[in-house]
Amino acid sequence: MWGDWHQVWEIVSQPDNVPIVALLFLVPFYVWYACRQAFATDRLIAQLETDPQLAKTHHRKVFPWKAGWDREVHVWPYLMRIEFLAAIIVTIILMVWSITLNAPLEEPANPNLTMNPAKAPWYFLGLQEMLVYFDPWIAGVVMPTLIIIGLMVIPYVDANPLGNGYYTYRQRRFAIWTFLFGFLFLWVIMIVIGTFIRGPGWMWFWPTQTWDHNRLEFAVNRNLDQIVGIDGSWLAHLLPQTLKASSPIIARAIFGIFPLVLYVILAAYLIHLICNLTAFSRKIYKRMTLLQIVTVQVLLVLMLSLPVKILLRLLFRIKYIWVTPWFSI
Amino acid sequence: MPKENGGNKRTGLLEKVQEDAKALKEFFREKGKEELEGLKEPEKTQLFRSIFRVKHDETPRNRALSVLTNLFFHLHPAKINRDAVRYSYTWGMGGITFYLFVVLTFTGVLLMFYYHPTKIQAFRDILYLENDVPFGKLLRNMHRWAAHLMIIAVWLHMFRVFLTGSYKRPREFNWCVGVILMVLTLLLSFTGYLLPDDQLGFWAVTVGTNMARATPLLGHEGPFGAQLGMTPYNDVRFALLGGSIVDANALLRAYIWHCIAIPLIAAIFMGVHFWRVRKDGGISGPSPVMLESEIKEEKGPRPVILRPSGMR
Numbered sequence: 001m002w003g004d005w006h007q008v009w010e011i012v013s014q015p016d017n018v019p020i021v022a023l024l025f026l027v028p029f030y031v032w033y034a035c036r037q038a039f040a041t042d043r044l045i046a047q048l049e050t051d052p053q054l055a056k057t058h059h060r061k062v063f064p065w066k067a068g069w070d071r072e073v074h075v076w077p078y079l080m081r082i083e084f085l086a087a088i089i090v091t092i093i094l095m096v097w098s099i100t101l102n103a104p105l106e107e108p109a110n111p112n113l114t115m116n117p118a119k120a121p122w123y124f125l126g127l128q129e130m131l132v133y134f135d136p137w138i139a140g141v142v143m144p145t146l147i148i149i150g151l152m153v154i155p156y157v158d159a160n161p162l163g164n165g166y167y168t169y170r171q172r173r174f175a176i177w178t179f180l181f182g183f184l185f186l187w188v189i190m191i192v193i194g195t196f197i198r199g200p201g202w203m204w205f206w207p208t209q210t211w212d213h214n215r216l217e218f219a220v221n222r223n224l225d226q227i228v229g230i231d232g233s234w235l236a237h238l239l240p241q242t243l244k245a246s247s248p249i250i251a252r253a254i255f256g257i258f259p260l261v262l263y264v265i266l267a268a269y270l271i272h273l274i275c276n277l278t279a280f281s282r283k284i285y286k287r288m289t290l291l292q293i294v295t296v297q298v299l300l301v302l303m304l305s306l307p308v309k310i311l312l313r314l315l316f317r318i319k320y321i322w323v324t325p326w327f328s329i
Numbered sequence: 330m331p332k333e334n335g336g337n338k339r340t341g342l343l344e345k346v347q348e349d350a351k352a353l354k355e356f357f358r359e360k361g362k363e364e365l366e367g368l369k370e371p372e373k374t375q376l377f378r379s380i381f382r383v384k385h386d387e388t389p390r391n392r393a394l395s396v397l398t399n400l401f402f403h404l405h406p407a408k409i410n411r412d413a414v415r416y417s418y419t420w421g422m423g424g425i426t427f428y429l430f431v432v433l434t435f436t437g438v439l440l441m442f443y444y445h446p447t448k449i450q451a452f453r454d455i456l457y458l459e460n461d462v463p464f465g466k467l468l469r470n471m472h473r474w475a476a477h478l479m480i481i482a483v484w485l486h487m488f489r490v491f492l493t494g495s496y497k498r499p500r501e502f503n504w505c506v507g508v509i510l511m512v513l514t515l516l517l518s519f520t521g522y523l524l525p526d527d528q529l530g531f532w533a534v535t536v537g538t539n540m541a542r543a544t545p546l547l548g549h550e551g552p553f554g555a556q557l558g559m560t561p562y563n564d565v566r567f568a569l570l571g572g573s574i575v576d577a578n579a580l581l582r583a584y585i586w587h588c589i590a591i592p593l594i595a596a597i598f599m600g601v602h603f604w605r606v607r608k609d610g611g612i613s614g615p616s617p618v619m620l621e622s623e624i625k626e627e628k629g630p631r632p633v634i635l636r637p638s639g640m641r
Binding site: 026033034037041049059060061074077078079082086087090091095097098103107115119120121123127131148151162163164168172176183280283326327 | 389392393395396402405406407408409410411412413414415416417418420421424425428429432452455456459466467469470471472473474475477478480481484485487488489491492493494495496497498500501504505508509512515518519522525526527528529530531532533535536537539540541542543544545548550551552553556574575613614615616617618619620621622624625
């Protein structure tokens, strides 16, 4: 049933969903806030680049500056008062929030009564949403590990010395797009989908669609080898008698390697092209060591696999690319 | 005679006492007046000076000293870049995160007075807290919402640090410490989720820890787990829960991780994080822009991990 605004209200007004509603406003606001300053800096950079004489005398910040002003200010009181004010404002927000909205408390824990949908805490819903597209060992273990490693590796693979200590877009296009893609699309939007879209049985319910607990979804997803029609019949001719029975399994396991390798090559080449898009990015690329390039490639190929898998699922209803007896991807 | 003498003595003594009392009164009045006058300048009192050591006035020296001679303030430098105090640059999210950690520690300790991490009592304790403890509901609400807010603040802090390129040299390592702190924040929140022992926490933690089953090599449903002898009774999920299901042991483990272990670890990393902010030259900016033409050409490849002697 569509047009069910009560359902929307029920989801949005869940006390634990309030942070995500807040996130929906806070994240776009701060993206805009950062962009505004980045573009202001970029205009200054463009001005200084065309006017070398000005670059020698300008104080090189977007903030106002007059000769004779002190370069530094005392922490007491100029910083302390801001921190004090911030603490007071946060306390007031917390107080009002805590008085008006109660922390949720459901029935006592009951292992025999499954919650439907059973959702992880909101900040892990991105990982839970990933479970739709990947097996738990990838979505729950490999991907989180890669996110942590990938984040920690950033300062050691970013060979671009510009943009240290000021907002800019021009000087760091690749880094900013990569981070925005990861943070906004693969993390925040996945959380939003997990919160507002996923209903009973982790099925997709559009906003204003009623959560139907009796809805059934027929499994129409197929593995890539099924679509291509790999049944191991011709492999059986090559195998010895003892292995003939398992020829479909072996054929599938061998077949899956090819699309995977194809993906890695294509994705790596695409990343290579993006890394060398402009004269400036080519200059930065040249500064990178082999180790840095390989690290960036490995991490970005793995990161791209998530949107690619989502598209394969949504467009072609593909479940697995590579099926082996031990794991499937 | 003796009567008279005695009478004289008595009246003499009385007069002397009266005189003394008068003098004392005068003395106290004078002193009191003087000291009350002195209280108009409390920073001159011994009490004030013993605590703060520095006069509270507007001289540059004393403004600097008031930061440097205070344990809680001395994490700050005495002076900072005039633009670094602008909210537009910092968004204040790191400081807010730390403040929320303090709020959570405070409310958390109060909550611990009313909570037993056992299957029989945990849920009842929450009901008791909400219905009978004075301000108990407010306390629990504040703890929960501060936790949610802290996660948002951590993400926005990381977002700001990335967009200003503050992770670049020389702050690479502090970025890594920050990533660890973010993970610890998420883990703190996650372990706290189970503690009310209600359906919400139970199923959230069940969903969360079920993923540990699928850990490659170490989980009994993960790739090559079964081949390595993993069962529901010896794999990594068993270690996390202290059992094969989310039950009493899991509650106790979550409690200890949540209240003792992770806060301690986080506090240590926080200390390192703040200390490194100072040691790496204070907050990153807003610094003067650098132009493309000013990039120094690197001589040969830049060794990132292996840095042989003699190389920059």
